[in-house]
Amino acid sequence: MIYIGAEVIVSPLGDNAEDNWQAISANRSGIALVPSAGFNGEDIHLARIAALNGSLRFQQLVVKALSTLVAKIDASIVSSDRTMVLISSTKGALDDNINDQFSETNVAVQQQLGLAHLPMVISNACISGVLALNAAGNMIKNGQFEHVIVVGCDLASDFVLYGFQSLFAVSDKPCAPFDAARNGITLGEGSGAVLVSGTKSVFKDPPLELLTGTSANDANHISGPSRTGEGLVRSVLKTLRYNDVSGDEIDFISAHGTGTIFNDEMESIAFDSMNLSHIPLNSLKGYYGHTLGAAGVIETTVSMQMIRNGMLLESLGYLNNGVSRPLNIITKNTRASLKTVLKTASGFGGGNASLLIRKI
Amino acid sequence: MSVITAYCRLTEDVCAVNGEVKLRRNVALEDSWFKQIYRHFDFSYPKFYKMDKLSQAGFLASELLRKINPGIMGYGDDEIALLFANRSSSAETDQRFKDSYTSNSAPSPSTFVYTLPNIVIGEIAIRNKWYGENMFAVLPKFAPDFYKNYAQILTSSDSKAVLCGWLEVTAGNTDVFLFTVEEKEGGTEFSEENLFRLLETAATH
Amino acid sequence: MDSLKEDLKKQIIEQLNLEDLTVADIADDALLFNDQGLGLDSIDALELIVLLEKYHGIQLTNPEEGKEAFRSIDTMAEYIRKRKAA
Secondary structure, eight states, rough: EEEEEEEEEEBBBBSEEEEEEHHHHHOOOOOEHHHHHHSTOOOOEEOOTTOOSSSOOHHHHHHHHHHHHHTOOOGGTTTTTTTEEEEEEESSTTTTOOOOOHHHHHHHHHHHOOOSSSOOOEOOGGGGGHHHHHHHHHHTTTOOSSSSEEEEOOOOHHHHHHHHTTTBBSSSSSOOTTTOOOOBBEEEEEEOOOOESSSSBSSSSEEEEEEEEEEEEEESSSSSTTTTTTTHHHHHHHHHTTTOOGGGGOEEEEEOOOOOHHHHHHHHHHHHTTTTSSOOOOOHHHHHHOGGGGHHHHHHHHHHHHHHHHHHOOOOOOSSSSSOOOOBBBOOEEEEOOOOOEEEEEEGEEEEEEEEEEEE | EEEEEEEEEEEESEEEEETTTEEEOTTSSSSSHHHHHHHTTTTOOOOGGSSOOHHHHHHHHHHHHHOOGGGGGGGGGEEEOOOOOOOOTTTHHHHHHHHHHSSSSSSOHHHHOOOOOHHHHHHHHHTTTTTSOEEEEEEEOOHHHHHHHHHHHHHHHTOOOOEEEEEEEEEEEEEEEEEOOOOOOEEEOOHHHHHHHHHHHHHOO | OOHHHHHHHHHHHHTOOTTTOOOOGGTTTTTTTTTTOOOOOHHHHHHHHHHHHHHHHHOSHHHHHHHHHHHHHHHHHHHHHHHOOO
16 A cells, blocks of 8 residues: 655645644735736736745755655655655746756755655646656555655746736636636645655554556647647546556545636546546636645645545635536535545646545 | 567668668758758658657658658557657757847747657657557666666557657757567567667767 | 838848748738638737737737637738728
């Protein structure tokens, strides 16, 4: 069995998973209006971490998440030759060094944590986080490593904000995934971390099970989702088949739900075509914004907290159905016993990825 | 047995397939090096001109591999995995995008969409209608064990072939190495030693 | 010859990296977003908005506005002249 646990979130809502859970289970959002943040000086809604300042912000965030994680595991495995660290990120420390966005962080992380191996970076747009978690599971399954720490991290930098503004893809209010009035994304920043391991005893709190998933490409467009959800459907069906799990067993879907017209519509078509549209679903972007390469890890981490706390979390920002194939979107926090959770992600480059988390 | 069935190398001056030089850069021409390759092989894919250099390199090398190893088109549409890596992510395009909004103009949307290293995977997937597994890693240097280990993971499930790529394209440096890995009897064994050897021989001619 | 239209063609080729085309290849009435015309896509449409601002000082805040204006070189020239006259 592949275990997953020791989850950590560093976000505008707190520096660990517990504080984050307190905030989001009270339906508080990390999104705020930032004056003059836009390219033309517009006020923009962003989920930025106020306390994160100065240079090396990316490195600070990664190290903070990892050191919090280390306190939740058997610390002796960190320096083991059988332990690997995967960093999932899109733009890394671009603000510090545009020509080399990861090396300095990798070296610092290796030194500060005393790792045997240099961390490896997975950079696959918005599916990076889910992909890294799947890579971790795969690396343990085939015996390459015994423990893999996955840390997802990205910043809400001007670079990325101006880019999404140039695509007219930034919401003029806090993003509202799947809502009829949605009109774009809200960028967020943060870091999420988990330990994936084949050994249960290295976790201080009881871990959950990771049912390693798959990825699939839309083969359609580099910056627009497939109209039919082709890649998402292929990835989810493959993930279910690999793990011998049927759609009926899924208790909750942690969707990608960016808040753009086309992404959310694509997801509704994909889930409907797989007969999964009745399953309770949310998007966490209303709490954290879109944290890009960190999103898959942060959102998996929240899904784990939902399982642990027995609660279906409201999909913040959603009021009225705005997709052509209605989904069972969670409109208020609800107590529920959750056993099996599906996490999905889709992103630029046509990538789609999915995984399952199960209560042991 | 996993074997390397074909490989393509692009450097600053040389385009080689299976160790054989196919074209040398003509510095007298005004065309960019990648455009010279595109024209020389009579490729017809107008989208090529819109791609950034990383995607152009991946497109050219994958097309050349298809030419010499047409067998890879015989797999199911989700049976070919794309496993790519480089050192500099999309740094060259990132800089161009930053220039677009710092030099008295507005941020360029068509440049922004290429500011992710995995876009080249998307371009190759679109071109070939390949719906398989994807992975892009940023590594300090070309690492045969990365390809060896992860390709093994991919082929132990649904993937029957893996298109692997090292794509480092920055100002003044072109270091591109794409190769196909398939399950076959006989051929160049997919080993770390062979990867190093093929990379070296293809580069020095 | 309408110099605004000729300029537009040059600017489009430059801004959109349509290096396989020359000014002579683009007819004034060719549909820019049709495969029988130039075969541009949605990102190109956004790039045309940047072009309008960069070369003609015209700001477009809603991409929907561009839809009619960007049908062809003819409609683009007409749109620019109208905005400049206003």
